[in-house]
Amino acid sequence: MITNAIWFYPLIVGCLAAVVGGLIGPYIAARRLTFLTGSLSHAAFGGIGLSLVFGWPVLIGALSFTVALSWLLVLIEHYYTQAKDSLISAIWAVGMSIGVVCVSATNQYSANIMSYFFGDLLFTSQTDVWLIGSLAVVILGVVTLLYRSLQLLCFEPEYAVIRNLPTIRLQLVLVTMIAITIVILVKVVGILLVIALLSLPTSTALNITQRFRTTQVVAIIVGCLSVMGGIGLSLVVDIPTGAGIIFCTAALYGLSLINRSLT
Amino acid sequence: MEQTPILTFNKVNYTVNNKPILTDINLSVTPDDFIAVIGPNGGGKTTLLKLILGIIKPTSGSIQLFSKAPKVGRVHVGYLSQQFLKNFSFPIHVIDVVMGGSLTPKKLGWFSQKNREKALHHLSQVQLEDVADQPIQQLSGGQQQRVFLARSLMNDPKLLILDEPTCHVDSQSGVHFYELLQSLKPKMAIMMVTHDLSAVAKAAKTVACLNQTLSYHHSDSLSKDDISKAYCCHVDLISHGHPHRVLSNHDH
Numbered sequence: 057m058i059t060n061a062i063w064f065y066p067l068i069v070g071c072l073a074a075v076v077g078g079l080i081g082p083y084i085a086a087r088r089l090t091f092l093t094g095s096l097s098h099a100a101f102g103g104i105g106l107s108l109v110f111g112w113p114v115l116i117g118a119l120s121f122t123v124a125l126s127w128l129l130v131l132i133e134h135y136y137t138q139a140k141d142s143l144i145s146a147i148w149a150v151g152m153s154i155g156v157v158c159v160s161a162t163n164q165y166s167a168n169i170m171s172y173f174f175g176d177l178l179f180t181s182q183t184d185v186w187l188i189g190s191l192a193v194v195i196l197g198v199v200t201l202l203y204r205s206l207q208l209l210c211f212e213p214e215y216a217v218i219r220n221l222p223t224i225r226l227q228l229v230l231v232t233m234i235a236i237t238i239v240i241l242v243k244v245v246g247i248l249l250v251i252a253l254l255s256l257p258t259s260t261a262l263n264i265t266q267r268f269r270t271t272q273v274v275a276i277i278v279g280c281l282s283v284m285g286g287i288g289l290s291l292v293v294d295i296p297t298g299a300g301i302i303f304c305t306a307a308l309y310g311l312s313l314i315n316r317s318l319t
Numbered sequence: 320m321e322q323t324p325i326l327t328f329n330k331v332n333y334t335v336n337n338k339p340i341l342t343d344i345n346l347s348v349t350p351d352d353f354i355a356v357i358g359p360n361g362g363g364k365t366t367l368l369k370l371i372l373g374i375i376k377p378t379s380g381s382i383q384l385f386s387k388a389p390k391v392g393r394v395h396v397g398y399l400s401q402q403f404l405k406n407f408s409f410p411i412h413v414i415d416v417v418m419g420g421s422l423t424p425k426k427l428g429w430f431s432q433k434n435r436e437k438a439l440h441h442l443s444q445v446q447l448e449d450v451a452d453q454p455i456q457q458l459s460g461g462q463q464q465r466v467f468l469a470r471s472l473m474n475d476p477k478l479l480i481l482d483e484p485t486c487h488v489d490s491q492s493g494v495h496f497y498e499l500l501q502s503l504k505p506k507m508a509i510m511m512v513t514h515d516l517s518a519v520a521k522a523a524k525t526v527a528c529l530n531q532t533l534s535y536h537h538s539d540s541l542s543k544d545d546i547s548k549a550y551c552c553h554v555d556l557i558s559h560g561h562p563h564r565v566l567s568n569h570d571h
Contacts, residue, residue, distance in 0.1 A: 208419045212406065220424050267410055
């Protein structure tokens, strides 16, 4: 049966991750939040470490920790605007440090820990599929409902303020979705490669289209093709799946650059 | 009959780190005004607009916009901000930019067909209905400003505020833009911050000069003293003749 194939659940979760990455990646590019995304993805290791120490499900622990940090970033940035870059750096380093301390306390320096850094897509369970599927549905729903407001927030935040839109709450919603996406992508490609899977499909799409909705659709397609290619590579030539996915994403980005220079 | 002001500044001061940016500003705008605010860079023109729009609060004094606090009254304001505040790397089409002007706190999601028709109507008002489905980045600076003018009309404003609307726009497009403003003048009050003094002479009904303090006499001309004081130097002839003047006639 197809559901018993080694690649079946990884493919489902990988494509779900590509969908959320494709939906959220263009917002990260538009709001120039790549540094913040890098910070949150590394800080997620703190949530993973705490989960290992306290025996929580890792996905839930990492999710709660990363969402809490993303809210902290928005609120501090709102009240102390000048401290933004330092704050993002601090959260990056402190989050990682918490993770290191927790992992050290649990004596779990092993291949298990390495899977959080480089992803463990091939060890996806049915539970992962349901959990990540539910999160993807939430993100799809929120992005659809708030599409126009998020569009204005990205294009001209000051105008959104003048139209009396709840800009702080919209930013909280946006960073929450970024945090959820990061945690899903950690499962797929690992902490160190999250940023590539969030930025390269979007950059590829931006080389092809100039409409936001189409950018999201193209980024999703690029992400899904990369996941399929990466899983295929890892099964055929025996390389880590996360790295295989990134190679495919980078190759598609390269093709889009060539296409852009020819048109 | 004296008209009820739609915007009043009463002894407004604004300071940053104890440094005065605006001092003792008194201003009254009526529904049929077309005020041009001129003044040197760093004179506080954009700060004045931010106070009107409730983006910042005055250090002392009071501001009333449509008899309410600026944050509440600004729902009746159409606003055209400076170009650099927009993120032109964001992939968005002209029609989507214009429809953004109809978003409200209670309407955060999708637009109706009615919104689209209204956006197309305002785009035709600024003679840009043909580019509705083009990316905003592909338009010239003058066309982009007309798109933002169309967006600022989406909430049927009673006061239109423009911040340097013809900055980075060629002179022909600037003339076209001011002609559009003339057509809007009967429907709303207009307040425009600008460096383009020739446009002030052509378009505005009254002119105010701002350099920390505001010189405004509800008239179509400023004295040479007002201008020289604001710019902290002698200013030569800017524009003379009818229908409007920036400077009053020379004595000789």
